Amino acid sequence: xxxxxxxxxxxxxxxxxxxxxxxxxxxxxxxxxxxxxxxxxxxxxxxxxxxxxxxxxxxxxxxxxxxxxxxxxxxxxxxxxxxxxxxxxxxxxxxxxxxxxxxxxxxxxxxxxxxxxxxxxxxxxxxxxxxxx
Amino acid sequence: xxxxxxxxxxxxxxxxxxxxxxxxxxxxxxxxxxxxxxxxxxxxxxxxxxxxxxxxxxxxxxxxxxxxxxxxxxxxxxxxxxxxxxxxxxxxxxxxxxxxxxxxxxxxxxxxxxxxxxxxxxxxxxxxxxxxxxxxxxxxxxxxxxxxxxxxxxxxxxxxxxxxxxxxxxxxxxxxxxxxxxxxxxxxxxxxxxxxxxxxxxxxxxxxxxxxxxxxxxxxxxxxxxxxxxxxxxxxxxxxxxxxxxxxxxxxxxxxxxxxxxxxxxxxxxxxxxxxxxxxxxxxxxxxxxxxxxxxxxxxxxxxxxxxxxxxxxxxxxxxxxxxxxxxxxxxxxxxxxxxxxxxxxxxxxxxxxxxxxxxxxxxxxxxxxxxxxxxxxxxxxxxxxxxxxxxxxxxxxxxxxxxxxxxxxxxxxxxxxxxxxxxxxxxxxxxxxxxxxxxxxxxxxxxxxxxxxxxxxxxxxxxxxxxxxxxxxxxxxxxxxxxxxxxxxxxxxxxx
Numbered sequence: 001x002x003x004x005x006x007x008x009x010x011x012x013x014x015x016x017x018x019x020x021x022x023x024x025x026x027x028x029x030x031x032x033x034x035x036x037x038x039x040x041x042x043x044x045x046x047x048x049x050x051x052x053x054x055x056x057x058x059x060x061x062x063x064x065x066x067x068x069x070x071x072x073x074x075x076x077x078x079x080x081x082x083x084x085x086x087x088x089x090x091x092x093x094x095x096x097x098x099x100x101x102x103x104x105x106x107x108x109x110x111x112x113x114x115x116x117x118x119x120x121x122x123x124x125x126x127x128x129x130x131x132x133x
Numbered sequence: 134x135x136x137x138x139x140x141x142x143x144x145x146x147x148x149x150x151x152x153x154x155x156x157x158x159x160x161x162x163x164x165x166x167x168x169x170x171x172x173x174x175x176x177x178x179x180x181x182x183x184x185x186x187x188x189x190x191x192x193x194x195x196x197x198x199x200x201x202x203x204x205x206x207x208x209x210x211x212x213x214x215x216x217x218x219x220x221x222x223x224x225x226x227x228x229x230x231x232x233x234x235x236x237x238x239x240x241x242x243x244x245x246x247x248x249x250x251x252x253x254x255x256x257x258x259x260x261x262x263x264x265x266x267x268x269x270x271x272x273x274x275x276x277x278x279x280x281x282x283x284x285x286x287x288x289x290x291x292x293x294x295x296x297x298x299x300x301x302x303x304x305x306x307x308x309x310x311x312x313x314x315x316x317x318x319x320x321x322x323x324x325x326x327x328x329x330x331x332x333x334x335x336x337x338x339x340x341x342x343x344x345x346x347x348x349x350x351x352x353x354x355x356x357x358x359x360x361x362x363x364x365x366x367x368x369x370x371x372x373x374x375x376x377x378x379x380x381x382x383x384x385x386x387x388x389x390x391x392x393x394x395x396x397x398x399x400x401x402x403x404x405x406x407x408x409x410x411x412x413x414x415x416x417x418x419x420x421x422x423x424x425x426x427x428x429x430x431x432x433x434x435x436x437x438x439x440x441x442x443x444x445x446x447x448x449x450x451x452x453x454x455x456x457x458x459x460x461x462x463x464x465x466x467x468x469x470x471x472x473x474x475x476x477x478x479x480x481x482x483x484x485x486x487x488x489x490x491x492x493x494x495x496x497x498x499x500x501x502x503x504x505x506x507x508x509x510x511x512x513x514x515x516x517x518x519x520x521x522x523x524x525x526x527x528x529x530x531x532x533x534x535x536x537x538x539x540x541x542x543x544x545x546x547x548x549x550x551x552x553x554x555x556x557x558x559x560x561x562x563x564x565x566x567x568x569x570x571x572x573x574x575x576x577x578x579x580x581x582x583x584x585x586x587x588x589x590x591x592x593x594x595x596x597x598x599x600x601x602x603x604x605x606x607x608x609x610x611x612x613x614x615x616x617x618x619x620x621x622x623x624x625x626x627x628x629x630x
Contacts, residue, residue, distance in 0.1 A: 018422025025429045062414065089417035090410060093468055110421035111455055114428040 008055040008125055011035045013043040013071075014087070015063050019110070023058060026114050027121065040066035040074075047078045054082045055125050059104075061088040061095065069098050076103050083124035087112075157236075157255035161190045162248060165206050169252075177236070177257055179229035190253075195227040210249070218242055218251065223258060235262045285364075285383035289318045290376060293334050305364070305385055307357030318381075323355040338377070346370055346379065351386065363390045402465065402590075409465035413458050424451045457581055463517070464572060464587040470511035470594050474618050477505055477543050477552055480512055484519040488527075497527045503543040505550040509618040510595040518591050519552075521584040522611050526556035529609065533559045548617050549597075555610040560603040569601055588613075 010027055014020040015038045024034040035054065037043040040063050047054060057075055061067075075084055086099045086107040096107045105124040151158050157174030161167055167190050170182045178185075178193055185192065191199040208214050217224075221239030228234065235258040243250050279286055285302030289295055295318050298310040306313075306321050313320060319327040333344055345352075349367030356362065363386040371378050431444030481501060488494045523539060530537030542553045561569060568574045570589045575582030592599045597615040604610060 016418050016422045018419070018426040022422070022425025022429045026425075029432075062418075089421065090413040090462070110417050111424040111451065112421065114425045114432075 005030070005122060006055075006125070007031050007033065008121065009033045009035065009052060010056045010058065010121060011037060011043065011046055011054045011082075012058045013037045013040070013063065014058070014060045015039060016060075019060075019087075022114055023117065026117050030118050032118075032121070039064050040071045043071065044074060044078065047075060047082070050079075054079060055128075056121050057082050057084045058121070059084055059086050061086055061091065061099075069095070069102060072099055072102050072104060081128060083128040085120060085124050154254075157253075157257075159190065159193070159253045159255060161251050161253070163206070163210060163250070165189045165191065165203060168250065174255060177228075177234075177255060178226060184229075193227055195225055195233050198224065199227075226255065234259045285381075285385070287318065287321070287381040287383065289379050289381070291334070291338060291378070293317045293319065293331060295320075296378065302383060305356075305362075305383060306354060321354055323353055323361045326352065354383065362387045406466040409461050413462050416458055417455060420451055420455055424448060427451075460581050460583045460587065464583045464590060467514070467587070467590055467594055468511075470514055470591075472509045472511055472595070474507040475510050475512045475515060476507050477515075477550055477615070478503075480515055481519055481541055481543070481552065484516050484523065487516075488520060488523055494524065494527050497523070497530075498538040499523070499541060500538065501541045501543070505543050505545040505617070507618045508550045508615040510597070510615055514591045514595060515615075518588045518613060519554075521588040522554045522613070525584050526554055526558065526609070526611075529558035530556055545617060548619070550615045550617055551612055552615070553610050553612040555608055557608045560607055560609050561601065563603075566601060566603065570599075585611075 008027075010032050012020050012023045012034060014023070014036075020036055020038070024036060027034050035046055037046055043057075043059070047057075057079075059072060059075065063071070072084060072086065075082070084104045086104045087110055088095065088107060089110045091107055091109060099107050105127050106120070108120070151169070151171045154171060154173050157177045158169065158171040159167060159174050160169035166187050167185045168187075170180070170185050175181055180193075189203075191202045194202060205216055209216070209218060217238065218240045219242070221237065224236055224238045225233050226236045237256040237258055239254050239256075241252045241254075243252060279299050282299055282301050285305040286297070286299040287295060287302050288297040294315050295313045298306075298308070298313055303309055308321075317331070319330045322330060336342055337344070337346060345366065346368045347370070349365060352364060352366045353361050354364045365384040365386055367382045367384075369380045369382075371380060427444055427447050431441055431448075434440045434444065478501060485499045488497070526539045527537070530539075537557050540553075540555045542551075542555070544551050544553075565574075565576065570586050571582075572586040573582040574586075589599050592613055592615070595615060597613060599611065599613050602610045602612070
């Protein structure tokens with residue numbers, strides 16, 4: 001018997017409304033809780049509230065107030081227990097390598113398939129919490 | 134008061150004449166003994182009259198003339214065989230100090246008091262010979278300068294006829310000097326300059342209106358094989374023996390023009406790369422939003438409905454657009470190669486297998502032959518190159534009506550590996566063969582025209598070259614030449630020997 005998929009708290013940091021909406025709809029449909037941030041500042045604010053930890057962060061590389069790996073480094077420091085999936089519309093090999101070195105679970109290129117999103121989020125979460133196995 | 138008789142006076146005049154003569158005057162008797170040695174002769178030979186009087190004149194000659202003189206004189210007196218008497222010619226004199234010098238010697242014969250005597254008039258040629266030597270060496274110098282010049286030099290007369298063509302010009306134009314001597318210089322010019330040249334020359338000669346003479350500018354030359362090339366031409370004018378002539382100095386600009394083109398092309402590619410990065414982000418980000426939202430909406434529709442099919446089509450179109458942007462990025466901003474030792478044959482085989490996964494290319498027959506030591510290149514980039522070339526060949530053959538066959542020949546030649554992709558498609562018409570590597574040039578109804586340009590860029594990024602041939606037997610052969618790993622190691626000084 002397959003264990004029931006966990007219900008996760010997922011933070012989507014993305015300024016493109018349609019992407020944010022699609023992700024939120026897709027994950028909420030599967031029973032996950034989705035928090036949304038449209039820029040780096042609000043992402044950090046959300047993660048600083050430690051009362052309810054975030055399991056997975058879907059993080060856009062390029063945001064109105066962030067265009068480097070500094071935000072990823074901050075996220076990793078704020079919530080080391082959260083898995084991070086980086087999203088980028090134009091990722092150079094250097095950016096990809098830098099993100100993975102900072103502990104991102106994966107770097108996905110936009111556009112990506114919404115139908116593959118939930119399994120990606122579960123995989124990422126699984127990589128951070130051994131107990132899930 | 135002078136009261137000399139005419140006879141005595143004449144003797145005095147003669148004596149003065151001999152003493153004041155610029156040329157040396159030497160009188161000898163029939164046995165060769167010196168009787169008279171005038172001051173000019175003293176200056177020439179460095180002896181005084183009293184040093185030489187009564188001595189054999191051979192003392193003034195170097196060997197071997199010295200040894201022959203007595204015999205000459207004797208033979209002349211016996212048989213009248215004149216080698217020099219009454220004639221005069223250039224001989225060599227010997228000075229007291231042992232140095233030799235060129236002289237012109239004319240010998241006359243006279244009889245005085247019943248004795249035969251010979252008068253030699255000696256004209257010093259040192260200065261003339263020196264001048265001649267100087268001229269000769271100067272001419273040699275000029276000749277060697279012209280012969281060894283890197284720039285082409287062409288001399289024409291006032292009618293435009295070629296009078297001289299140096300070796301550099303021979304190489305430049307592919308003609309030998311003898312082939313074009315006397316021909317109109319327009320034979321070295323392509324249309325339309327050829328037609329205008331006679332007029333230019335005529336106008337210059339009649340009005341002095343110079344278009345190029347004394348100025349120099351970039352023109353186009355034509356090689357014997359018909360190809361044209363850029364050349365800087367500087368024309369000077371000279372008058373030789375009263376005739377006007379023109380000297381053209383031609384500096385080949387092919388390499389410079391090629392380099393300028395390459396620099397321009399590189400600058401354009403850099404700009405394109407920057408542009409592509411911006412465009413990629415600005416297009417891919419909204420595309421991602423559209424694709425995601427459309428998928429979410431599609432999931433809410435009744436499965437199997439017409440709308441769901443439309444959603445699928447929308448997603449397909451978005452993926453095609455995204456692929457186009459990816460292709461553009463790959464061409465405009467190819468990744469930095471990560472060189473590794475690559476075995477070419479297995480890499481081609483892997484690429485072929487990958488392609489067969491594409492239903493449109495399932496039918497292609499690929500035959501491989503040959504082998505090569507490893508090359509030093511980025512395997513991922515090479516895979517893209519091979520894939521582009523195989524797809525191109527397959528599509529060309531499919532357009533011609535059949536799946537066809539691609540032959541991949543791998544061979545190590547000198548220090549490089551040649552990978553030749555030959556198809557039996559329709560070939561490429563000569564007029565578009567040059568444009569085949571130009572980005573966005575395509576003959577297909579649908580296609581970005583980036584496949585071959587990208588292949589070329591990636592091959593060049595891996596220090597290789599790519600060329601296209603259309604053999605007369607039909608089909609097209611694209612050859613990728615990559616440096617062998619060992620050759621690169623040796624070139625970089627890593628050779629262990």
